[in-house]
Amino acid sequence: MTPSNDSVSNEAGPDSRRVRLRSALDGLPSYRPGRSATGGGAPAPFKISSNENPYPPLPGVEDAVVAAARSMNRYPDMFATELVAALADRFEVPAEHIATGTGSVGVLQQIVQACASEGDEVVYAWRSFEAYPIVVGVSGATSVRVPLDQDARHNLDAMADAITERTRLVLVCSPNNPTGPAVSRSELDAFLERVPRDVLVVLDEAYREFVRDPEAADGLEVYRRHRNLCVLRTFSKAYGLAGMRVGFAIAHDEIADALRKTAVPFGVSALAQVAAVTSLAQEEHLLERVEALVRERDRVAVALRDQGWNIPRTEANFVWLDLGDETDEFAQKCAESGIIVRPFSGEGCRVTVAEPEANNIVIRVAAEWIRQ
Numbered sequence: 001m002t003p004s005n006d007s008v009s010n011e012a013g014p015d016s017r018r019v020r021l022r023s024a025l026d027g028l029p030s031y032r033p034g035r036s037a038t039g040g041g042a043p044a045p046f047k048i049s050s051n052e053n054p055y056p057p058l059p060g061v062e063d064a065v066v067a068a069a070r071s072m073n074r075y076p077d078m079f080a081t082e083l084v085a086a087l088a089d090r091f092e093v094p095a096e097h098i099a100t101g102t103g104s105v106g107v108l109q110q111i112v113q114a115c116a117s118e119g120d121e122v123v124y125a126w127r128s129f130e131a132y133p134i135v136v137g138v139s140g141a142t143s144v145r146v147p148l149d150q151d152a153r154h155n156l157d158a159m160a161d162a163i164t165e166r167t168r169l170v171l172v173c174s175p176n177n178p179t180g181p182a183v184s185r186s187e188l189d190a191f192l193e194r195v196p197r198d199v200l201v202v203l204d205e206a207y208r209e210f211v212r213d214p215e216a217a218d219g220l221e222v223y224r225r226h227r228n229l230c231v232l233r234t235f236s237k238a239y240g241l242a243g244m245r246v247g248f249a250i251a252h253d254e255i256a257d258a259l260r261k262t263a264v265p266f267g268v269s270a271l272a273q274v275a276a277v278t279s280l281a282q283e284e285h286l287l288e289r290v291e292a293l294v295r296e297r298d299r300v301a302v303a304l305r306d307q308g309w310n311i312p313r314t315e316a317n318f319v320w321l322d323l324g325d326e327t328d329e330f331a332q333k334c335a336e337s338g339i340i341v342r343p344f345s346g347e348g349c350r351v352t353v354a355e356p357e358a359n360n361i362v363i364r365v366a367a368e369w370i371r372q
């Protein structure tokens, strides 16, 4: 008998059992990307919900990607040799200490897969990056969330207290998404003194290029002193390549080696590799734009504080508005005014610093809100 389509797709068929999925997925949130700026009425609103760089890629980057596209019938260089060499040169680290992946979230997945599974614990601050609970949950490991302190900063003492024999990994997000503060060098040093040497600490520095506080920890400097520290960086934010999906880790041999083992083979496309290499070569120009965004960030933060908002110190390309129960209402008001922000219901809104025009709308809406 030949199986007919009917017998395969009919829900009331002879065997209606569902495919068995891992119970680790039960109740896991799906990653929610920032709302996009399409749809709706009038002029396309500014999308300031995903901490993207508002500027288009530099011309050299676009040309290199277009040229590379001609070879898309070929697999990319599996080891991203040229990119790894460029990064090793740029950061003055051995090439063996670098592992790449499909965005730093991809690298984070490689890290969790290399370190933790059922029965293990992963400690991180909360609220922090939304991808953490998902990546940890998918691995089967247990999330241990340690609340931020009243200044929306990591409470590294409480995080050290939360480490048990089951802890395999600690995630430190600096600057913290979505609240903005960075951990200081002295805080991080004191914390690392308390972490057992066989527990990996990941310092997620997705916004490192925007940091201006001289007291802030610099992962590259710290990793040289600690074999159990892994620095996570990305081309998605300051470098403006969010759509290309390329990030990397810097860590000692045995860790970087493990991350190469858990990587998706050929995950980082040839286009992404060439975009990243070209961007590194144009770093000076890119960093001018970052400098402009930092000035805008400080302008926005000062303006909001002058209006009476309590804005946590931000070292990233976004500001955090603590709105509590009024979060959704504020986000709605922003949407009506032409800006899409990122609400975290019941907590607050994260607002990306973008073009001055968009930032001016933020300042205006915030002023109206606080006056009402």
Ligand SMILES: *Cc1c(COP(=O)(O)O)cnc(C)c1O
Pocket: 051, 102, 103, 104, 105, 106, 129, 173, 177, 204, 206, 233, 234, 235, 236, 237, 242, 245, 246, 247
């Ligand atoms: C945006 C962001 C990333 C970057 O993700 P990619 O996968 O590299 O695009 C990583 N960590 C944090 C905390 C972020 O906010």
